[in-house]
Amino acid sequence: MEQSSDLRFGEVPETRLDEALALSYLAFLETPENDERKHHYETLRECARVGAYDGDRLVGLMATYDFTLSLPGGELPAPGLTFVSVAPTHRRRGVLSGMMAELYRGFGAAGTPLACLWASEDAIYGRYGFGTGTRGLAVEINSSRPLALRIAPDERPLRLVDPADAPALLGPYYERTRAVRAGRTARTERWWREEWMVDKDPEDDDMSPPRIVALGEPLAGYVIYRTKSNGHGPGSVHIGELEADTPAVAAALWRYLAGIDLAHKVTAWARPLDDPLLHFCADRDQVRVTGEETGLRVRLVDVGAALRARSWAADVDVVLDVRDAHVPANAGRHRLSVRQGTATYEPTDAPADLGLDVRELGSGYLGTVPLRELAHAGLVTEHTPGAAASLDTALRTDLAPFTVDDF
Numbered sequence: 001m002e003q004s005s006d007l008r009f010g011e012v013p014e015t016r017l018d019e020a021l022a023l024s025y026l027a028f029l030e031t032p033e034n035d036e037r038k039h040h041y042e043t044l045r046e047c048a049r050v051g052a053y054d055g056d057r058l059v060g061l062m063a064t065y066d067f068t069l070s071l072p073g074g075e076l077p078a079p080g081l082t083f084v085s086v087a088p089t090h091r092r093r094g095v096l097s098g099m100m101a102e103l104y105r106g107f108g109a110a111g112t113p114l115a116c117l118w119a120s121e122d123a124i125y126g127r128y129g130f131g132t133g134t135r136g137l138a139v140e141i142n143s144s145r146p147l148a149l150r151i152a153p154d155e156r157p158l159r160l161v162d163p164a165d166a167p168a169l170l171g172p173y174y175e176r177t178r179a180v181r182a183g184r185t186a187r188t189e190r191w192w193r194e195e196w197m198v199d200k201d202p203e204d205d206d207m208s209p210p211r212i213v214a215l216g217e218p219l220a221g222y223v224i225y226r227t228k229s230n231g232h233g234p235g236s237v238h239i240g241e242l243e244a245d246t247p248a249v250a251a252a253l254w255r256y257l258a259g260i261d262l263a264h265k266v267t268a269w270a271r272p273l274d275d276p277l278l279h280f281c282a283d284r285d286q287v288r289v290t291g292e293e294t295g296l297r298v299r300l301v302d303v304g305a306a307l308r309a310r311s312w313a314a315d316v317d318v319v320l321d322v323r324d325a326h327v328p329a330n331a332g333r334h335r336l337s338v339r340q341g342t343a344t345y346e347p348t349d350a351p352a353d354l355g356l357d358v359r360e361l362g363s364g365y366l367g368t369v370p371l372r373e374l375a376h377a378g379l380v381t382e383h384t385p386g387a388a389a390s391l392d393t394a395l396r397t398d399l400a401p402f403t404v405d406d407f
């Protein structure tokens with residue numbers, strides 16, 4: 001892609017936030033109302049920002065949240081890309097590519113190990129080395145009849161929680177889920193309030209405020225959902241998040257949701273690939289998977305730092321020949337050696353066992369996509385038969401990586 005020589009890339013100062021927001025609304029085809037605009041302004045103010053300038057005019061914008069991402073057995077800083085916008089007058093001239101290069105330069109200087117994002121379109125970010133970090137299932141329950149279950153639900157009472165109390169009650173619980181499931185960003189008090197507990201659903205004016213139902217003291221599980229009425233017809237229940245200590249607690253929460261009067265449908269836009277509901281429901285005609293999508297995309301910005309920070313399910317010794325068109329420091333042959341749970345990752349002259357792009361390594365990193373599958377798809381080259389399977393065994397996680405925090 002040819003990049004215009006009159007473009008300049010650099011920081012977007014706070015004095016230009018209004019212009020940056022206007023550009024973003026132009027790119028995303030949005031005209032938000034005052035409260036939402038204020039929220040976007042504050043969010044953008046707190047993010048790090050990269051811009052593209054044509055003369056003095058801002059024609060490209062990209063911002064990063066200061067996130068920390070859970071990994072198998074640990075966590076790392078992982079800036080979250082957002083507000084990625086290019087003026088419609090300047091598309092396909094290399095503005096995004098220029099901003100990505102500027103971003104990666106900054107990451108290199110800061111020693112940033114990972115980056116993450118949710119994409120508006122699937123085809124955009126693979127070229128910059130982003131792989132599949134998490135995937136989610138869309139699930140729909142026919143709740144015109146009681147939920148049929150194969151296990152006994154936890155019969156302790158359920159209680160409604162005031163949204164104002166939710167961050168203090170749910171926050172520590174959510175934090176514990178991060179320790180056992182990779183792919184989850186840490187939530188601040190502000191994130192809870194402004195992303196989860198906001199009264200008005202940003203995408204659907206007809207949704208109720210968030211409802212929170214909890215089970216157990218100490219807390220053993222919770223669900224955050226909204227409802228939607230449908231005039232005289234049956235309404236629906238829409239799950240934001242459901243977390244539970246045990247299958248019995250999960251069963252109690254799902255049974256509750258499916259039992260809500262005046263609603264004949266429960267939907268969840270994203271559930272983990274290994275959601276126990278899909279096994280303990282007694283009727284898969286009643287509980288249907290209606291879609292599967294990539295959630296968080298992950299970029300190994302510093303491959304060595306990223307690999308050393310996660311835990312491993314098995315020892316492994318492989319030489320990886322990594323391609324990285326955007327971060328040259330990652331490219332070339334490196335020996336990944338995991339001994340008794342500790343990884344080393346060093347440059348080597350030894351012949352490669354596996355050849356792959358950093359994008360594919362990103363897809364395997366949290367355990368979501370087996371490298372064996374990518375080898376079968378012709379995207380990973382197996383120079384040593386069995387090397388992809390050995391690395392997959394080491395990368396495997398107990399729970400499927402998953403997040404519902406889109407941004």
Ligand SMILES: CC(=O)SCCNC(=O)CCNC(=O)[C@H](O)C(C)(C)COP(=O)(O)OP(=O)(O)OC[C@H]1O[C@@H](n2cnc3c(N)ncnc32)[C@H](O)[C@@H]1OP(=O)(O)O
Nearest residue numbers: 001027082083084085086091092093094095096097120123
């Ligand atoms: C994390 C987030 O914020 S996701 C949100 C992304 N933003 C949006 O969807 C808002 C609307 N879209 C836009 O603002 C722009 O079209 C962007 C940001 C998607 C792309 O910006 P551009 O400056 O046009 O991209 P740029 O010219 O640098 O293209 C680089 C390469 O990506 C490709 N590309 C860019 N956009 C797309 C796309 N939507 N689908 C497929 N390929 C794309 C280009 O063809 C080019 O490929 P090449 O190098 O092989 O020739």
